[in-house]
Every structure is written in structure tokens, then in C-alpha cells.
Amino acid sequence: MNLLVVGISHRSAAVETLERLAVGPEAAADLARALLRGGEVREAVVLSTCNRVEVYAVAASFHGGLSAIVDELHRIWGLTELQADLDFASCGYVRHGADAVAHAFRVAAGLDSMVAGEPQILGQLRDAYDTAREADQVGRHLHELFQQALRVGKRIHAETDVDAAAPSIVTAALDLAERALAEAGFANGLTETRAAVVGAGSMGSLATATLARSGVKSLAVANRDRAKAERLAEVWDAAPADYADLAALAAGVDLLVCATSSPEPVLRAADLAGRTRPLVVCDLALPKDVAEDVALLPGVTVVDIAEIQKADAAGAAADTLAEVERLLAEEIAAFNESLRADAVTPTVAALRSAAADIVDAELARVARRGDFTDDQRA
Numbered sequence: 001m002n003l004l005v006v007g008i009s010h011r012s013a014a015v016e017t018l019e020r021l022a023v024g025p026e027a028a029a030d031l032a033r034a035l036l037r038g039g040e041v042r043e044a045v046v047l048s049t050c051n052r053v054e055v056y057a058v059a060a061s062f063h064g065g066l067s068a069i070v071d072e073l074h075r076i077w078g079l080t081e082l083q084a085d086l087d088f089a090s091c092g093y094v095r096h097g098a099d100a101v102a103h104a105f106r107v108a109a110g111l112d113s114m115v116a117g118e119p120q121i122l123g124q125l126r127d128a129y130d131t132a133r134e135a136d137q138v139g140r141h142l143h144e145l146f147q148q149a150l151r152v153g154k155r156i157h158a159e160t161d162v163d164a165a166a167p168s169i170v171t172a173a174l175d176l177a178e179r180a181l182a183e184a185g186f187a188n189g190l191t192e193t194r195a196a197v198v199g200a201g202s203m204g205s206l207a208t209a210t211l212a213r214s215g216v217k218s219l220a221v222a223n224r225d226r227a228k229a230e231r232l233a234e235v236w237d238a239a240p241a242d243y244a245d246l247a248a249l250a251a252g253v254d255l256l257v258c259a260t261s262s263p264e265p266v267l268r269a270a271d272l273a274g275r276t277r278p279l280v281v282c283d284l285a286l287p288k289d290v291a292e293d294v295a296l297l298p299g300v301t302v303v304d305i306a307e308i309q310k311a312d313a314a315g316a317a318a319d320t321l322a323e324v325e326r327l328l329a330e331e332i333a334a335f336n337e338s339l340r341a342d343a344v345t346p347t348v349a350a351l352r353s354a355a356a357d358i359v360d361a362e363l364a365r366v367a368r369r370g371d372f373t374d375d376q377r378a
Contacts, residue, residue, distance in 0.1 A: 001058055001141055002058065002059045002060070002061060002062045002065055002096065002097070003056075003057075003058055003096065003097055003100045003101065003141060003145070004055075004056075004057045004058075004059060004062065004065050004066060004069070004094065004095065004096055004100055005054055005055070005056050005057075005094070005095040005096075005100045005103050005104065006054070006055045006057070006066060006069045006070065006073070006088075006092065006093075006094050006095075007047075007052055007053055007054030007055060007092060007093065008021060008052065008053055008054075008088075008091050008092045008093070009051055009052035009053075009054070009093075009112065010051045010052070010114050010305075010309060011093075011112065012091055012092060012093050013091035013092075014091075015286075015304075015305050015306040015309060016306075017086065017091050018050075018051065018052075018053075018286055018305075019286045019287045019288055020077075020086070020287075021053060021077050021086075021091075022048070022050075022053070022286045022287050023046070023048040023053045023076060023077075024048070024261055024263065025048075025261070027076050028046040028048045028128075028131075029046075029131070029135070030076065031044075031046050031055070031072055031073070031076050032044045032045070032046050032055075032132060032135065032137050033135075033137075034072050034075070035055070035057065035068060035069060035072055036137055038068050038072070039060075040059055040060055040061070040064040040065050040067070040068040041057045041058070041059050041065055041068055041069065042057075042058045042059065042060065042139060043057060043058040043137065043138055043139040043141060043142040044056070044057045044058075044132065044137050044138075044142075045057075045128050045129055045131075045132040045137070045138060045142055045146065046128060046132070047107075047124065047125060047128040048128070049121065049124050050169070050203070050284065050285065050286040050305060051113065051114050051169075051286075051305070052107075052112075053073075054107075055069050055073070056100075056104065056142060056145070056146075057069060057142075058139065058141045058142055062096060066094060070088045070092075073088055073092075074087065074088065098332075098336045098339075101145065101332060101335055101336055101339070102328075102332045104145055104146070104149045105148075105149050105152050105153075105328055105331060105332050105335075106328065107121060107125060107149070108121070108122055108125055108149040108150060108152055108153030108156075109152065109153050109156045109162075109324055109328055110122070110153070110156070110162065111321070111324060111325070111328070113169075114169065114172075114305075114308060114309060115169060115172050115308070116321060117162040117163075117320070117321065117324065118169060119157060119162075119163060120169065120170075120202070120203075120206065122150065122153040122154070122157070123202065124202065125146070125149065125150065125153070126150055127202075129142075129146040129150070148331075148335055152327075152328070152331045155327065155331070156324050156327060156328070159327065160320055160323050160324050160327070161320045162320050162321075162324055169203075169284065169305075169308065170203065170206045170207045170210050170284065171210060172308050173257075173282045173284060173303050173307075173308055174190070174207075174210060174211070174214070174257075174282065176282075176303045176307060176308065177255055177280045177282050177301075177303050178190055180280045180301040180303065181193060181254065181255065181278075181280055184278035184280070184299075184301070185278065186254065186278075190211070190214045190215065190216050190255070191214070191215045191216065191217065192217055193216050193217055193253075193254045193255050194216070194217050194218045194252065194253045194254050194255070195211050195216045195217075195218070195219050195220075195253055195254070195255040195256070195257070196219070196220040196221070196222065196241060196249050196250070196252075196253045196255070196256050196257070197211065197219070197220070197221050197222070197238075197256075197257045197259065198222045198223070198243070198246060198249070198256065198257065198258045198259065198260060198266060198267070198289065199222075199223060199257075199258065199259035199260040199261075199285070199289075200221060200223035200225070200228040200229050200231075200232045201259065201260070201261060203259035203284050203285070204221070204223070204232070204257070204259040204260070205232055207257045207259055207282075207284065208221055208232055208233075208236050208238060209236060211255075211257070212236035212237065212238065216255075218239070218253075219236065219237075219238040219239070220233070220238055220239045220240070220241040220249060220252075220253070221233045221236075221238050221239070221240055221241060222240070222241040222242065222243040222246065222249055223243055223260075224243050224260070224262075226240065226242075226243065229241070229243070246266060246267055246271055247270075247271040247272070247273075250267065250271055250272055250275070250279065251272075251275065253279070254277065254278065254279060254280065255279075255280050255281075255282070256279065256280070256281045256282070257281075257282040257284065258281065258282065258283050258284065258285060258289035258290055259284040259285055259289070260285055260289050261285070262285070262287075262289060263287055264287075265287075265288060265289055265290055265291040266289045266290075267281065267289060267290045267291065267294060268291040268293065268294065269291065269293035269294050269296065269297055272294065272297055272300065275297070275299070275300075276299070277299065278299045278300075278301075279299060279300045279301070280300075280301045280302075280303065281294060281300065281301070281302045281303070282302075282303045282304075283302060283303070283304040283305070284304075284305065286305060288304060290302055290304065
């Protein structure tokens with residue numbers, strides 16, 4: 001059994017590269033199916049977020065599995081041999097065996113996130129595992145890895161102060177947005193801000209919840225599937241808005257959060273034509289929801305993933321992270337020890353069986369000899 005993690009993240013690639021190589025839900029499902037059809041990979045989970053694309057896999061051989069995964073990533077990304085400026089080798093990483101276990105546990109704990117300790121990744125990891133499990137793409141090895149990684153992530157958040165200390169990507173973005181609003185004359189921050197969220201997925205839902213709790217003056221939610229927007233708006237006492245007319249939505253707000261899974265920008269400079277009031281736009285999507293020309297407009301400030309990365313949000317406090325690291329080291333060591341025990345068990349069983357066969361054969365040979373009394377044979 002060869003356990004591998006093959007991927008790219010904000011730690012190995014620039015935001016522009018992550019945007020170019022983003023993998024949506026359908027492409028992630030296609031990637032997993034193709035890997036399992038190829039034969040080299042026996043189990044696969046694809047984790048795709050705004051900050052990472054990772055394949056967790058069990059392969060018959062290390063080199064065969066790695067080659068198959070990289071080839072399929074290149075196919076999904078649409079890369080060819082002629083595109084020498086970008087390939088996996090230039091921006092990716094590989095973890096194998098015990099290192100793969102440690103990586104999975106660190107991701108679940110939020111320590112590999114852009115904002116150290118953020119809790120959102122735990123839900124994203126669970127969703128990726130559930131998707132693969134429902135598609136029958138997970139066997140015993142990845143099942144055990146993900147069950148333990150999710151348990152460890154929960155333990156980290158339950159037994160340390162990392163939840164209180166670490167903001168999510170959404171919180172970090174809104175902190176930057178609030179600073180920009182203050183500079184634009186909103187002295188009371190979000191409480192006097194009219195806000196809207198475009199997108200009702202996990203990131204959009206978190207943004208909606210965070211804005212509602214912050215006490216914004218008004219809040220609207222738009223989504224391609226209006227029913228989802230209406231359900232989310234109802235939960236947070238917001239107003240559903242028309243996704244087909246984002247220009248009208250943007251005209252009536254001071255803060256616009258975009259978090260869709262669209263492969264193309266949903267907000268362009270033309271949508272804000274004639275606007276005179278200051279506007280802060282948070283783009284939490286990869287690929288970007290907000291076209292480059294929006295940031296060139298007077299009075300418009302764009303906060304995107306790259307800006308969050310530049311801000312170098314500290315995340316959880318150093319003493320909290322030290323405690324998390326201690327717990328992680330303990331859990332990683334215990335899991336790797338269990339893997340070693342599992343690997344040895346078949347060998348021990350085989351040796352015991354062979355020894356029993358030898359004893360039985362020797363006893364049978366001795367029983368056939370004629371120079372023993374009945375009592376001795378017994």
C-alpha cells in the first residue's frame with residue numbers, strides 16, 4: 001500500500017497560478033473517476049478549495065501512482081507539453097507514507113491554511129471525503145486516514161483555543177474590508193454598511209453568517225439558483241436578490257462579497273458604471289469572480305485572496321499553535337504506529353501459520369514411526 005498526497009496550494013504556487021489551475025466540483029469528480037479507471041490508483045479523494053487542489057490516493061506503486069496522478073492533473077488543467085511555463089513540477093508537491101499522514105492531519109487542523117488555524121478547511125475536508133465515499137472511491141486505507149484526520153481536527157478545535165484565535169478566510173477578508181470602509185468614511189465600520197453576498201455555497205454562506213452577526217445595516221444574498229439564495233437569506237434575516245442583475249445589486253450597497261464557483265468573472269467594471277459612492281468588493285473565489293478592471297475604478301477597493309496573502313494574517317497566537325503542534329505530533333505518531341502494526345500483522349500471521357504447519361508435519365512423521373508405545377504416541 002502506497003499512500004500519496006499530490007497537489008498544489010498557496011504554499012507552493014502563486015495565487016495567479018492557483019486561479020489558473022483551479023478545479024471545480026465536476027472536474028474534481030472526473031479526476032477521481034479517471035484515476036480509478038487507470039488501474040494504478042486504488043482509492044482517491046480530491047480536495048479542491050480556493051487555496052489548494054490535492055489528490056489523496058492509495059496506489060499499487062509509488063512511481064506508478066504519482067505518474068498517473070500528475071498525468072490526470074495535467075489533463076484536467078488542460079496543460080500540454082507545449083506549455084513549458086507551467087506544469088506540476090514547477091508548482092506542486094508530493095507527500096508519501098508517513099509524510100502524507102502528517103500532511104493530512106495538518107490540513108485538518110488548519111495549520112496548512114493561509115490563515116493558520118482557520119476552521120473552514122475541516123468542513124471542506126469532510127465534504128471531499130463524503131463525496132468520494134458516496135462514489136465508492138474510498139477503501140479501507142483512505143477511510144481510516146480521513147476518519148482519523150477529521151477526528152484530530154475536531155480534537156484540535158475542542159481542546160485548544162485555536163477557534164477563538166484563528167479567523168477564517170472570510171473573517172480575514174472582512175477585516176481588510178472594514179479597514180477600507182473606515183478609510184472611505186464609514187467611521188462605525190460594518191454596522192453602518194449596506195452589504196450583499198453573491199454566491200450561496202460554503203464560502204458565501206459563511207460570509208452571509210459573518211456579516212449578519214456583525215450587525216450590518218442591511219444584507220442581501222444573490223445566487224444563480226435563486227432558491228438557495230432565498231433559503232440562506234431566510235436563515236440570516238437577509239433579502240434575496242436577483243443574480244441576473246448584479247449591476248443593480250452593486251448600486252445599492254457599500255460592501256459586495258463575491259464567492260461563486262463561476263469559471264468566469266461575474267462582476268465587471270461595466271456593472272459599476274456611473275457609481276459615485278465608495279464601494280469595497282471582497283473576491284473570495286478562485287478563479288476570480290471580479291474582473292481586473294474593477295479595481296481600476298475610482299472609489300472602488302478590491303480585497304481578494306492575493307490581498308489576504310499579502311496581509312500575512314497571523315492567525316492563531318504562537319502559544320496556541322505550539323499546543324496544536326504538540327497534539328498533532330502525538331496523533332501522527334500514534335497513527336503511523338498503527339499503520340506499522342497493520343503492515344506487520346500479515347507477516348506475523350503467515351509465520352505462525354508456517355510454524356504450525358511444520359509442527360503438524362513433524363508430529364505426523366513421528367506418529368508414523370513404529371518404535372513408540374501407544375502412551376508415547378499420545
